[in-house]
Amino acid sequence: xxxxxxxxxxxxxxxxxxxxxxxxxxxxxxxxxxxxxxxxxxxxxxxxxxxxxxxxxxxxxxxxxxxxxxxxxxxxxxxxxxxxxxxxxxxxxxxxxxxxxxxxxxxxxxxxxxxxx
Amino acid sequence: xxxxxxxxxxxxxxxxxxxxxxxxxxxxxxxxxxxxxxxxxxxxxxxxxxxxxxxxxxxxxxxxxxxxxxxxxxxxxxxxxxxxxxxxxxxxxxxxxxxxxxxxxxxxxxxxxx
Numbered sequence: 001x002x003x004x005x006x007x008x009x010x011x012x013x014x015x016x017x018x019x020x021x022x023x024x025x026x027x028x029x030x031x032x033x034x035x036x037x038x039x040x041x042x043x044x045x046x047x048x049x050x051x052x053x054x055x056x057x058x059x060x061x062x063x064x065x066x067x068x069x070x071x072x073x074x075x076x077x078x079x080x081x082x083x084x085x086x087x088x089x090x091x092x093x094x095x096x097x098x099x100x101x102x103x104x105x106x107x108x109x110x111x112x113x114x115x116x117x
Numbered sequence: 118x119x120x121x122x123x124x125x126x127x128x129x130x131x132x133x134x135x136x137x138x139x140x141x142x143x144x145x146x147x148x149x150x151x152x153x154x155x156x157x158x159x160x161x162x163x164x165x166x167x168x169x170x171x172x173x174x175x176x177x178x179x180x181x182x183x184x185x186x187x188x189x190x191x192x193x194x195x196x197x198x199x200x201x202x203x204x205x206x207x208x209x210x211x212x213x214x215x216x217x218x219x220x221x222x223x224x225x226x227x228x229x230x231x
Binding site: 035043046104105108 | 208214219
């Protein structure tokens with residue numbers, strides 16, 4: 001069975017602070033994808049990143065960075081110099097490799113991030 | 118690119134009526150579409166997976182006769198909540214993907230059943 005755990009239910013920081021959102025996953029698949037999505041108050045899920053299980057390179061995109069560590073089954077997300085617009089619920093998700101067909105996403109419970117001015 | 122729309126964005130209906138929600142991929146053809154529901158302050162739960170021209174595959178515990186899914190074309194899937202009751206009130210979100218690609222989500226439909 002697949003499972004994604006986001007232990008941090010809510011995080012609140014002051015603007016310009018760095019913040020890391022944790023994600024730990026469980027899967028028996030040898031190949032899989034990991035995702036992060038952002039859900040602002042409007043409700044729409046915004047795709048942030050997809051990572052293949054074969055690729056453990058960390059990724060940076062502007063103020064966002066992701067740390068994928070297969071040894072600890074973690075895929076953590078860091079926002080540097082946070083801004084009020086970063087306030088949202090962030091979901092980590094897991095899906096099997098595309099070889100197995102349509103990607104059924106398994107979501108974590110989400111972390112509600114509040115950036116205070 | 119990769120835009121998914123949903124209609125309506127918000128619907129309020131009386132108990133016992135049926136509600137249809139449309140999900141469209143606007144700029145790509147979606148081989149597969151997914152339907153999720155999300156209760157307040159909770160995560161997304163997959164309800165069903167649908168492929169164009171075939172029957173939807175429902176997740177365990179989801180009543181297929183209550184939540185009718187039709188995937189009429191590569192750009193359109195509909196979810197009909199039949200004989201809706203207050204406990205069906207939720208946020209329904211669809212997503213669409215092409216083979217081997219990422220799921221892109223619609224903006225969601227907030228259903229309130231009185």
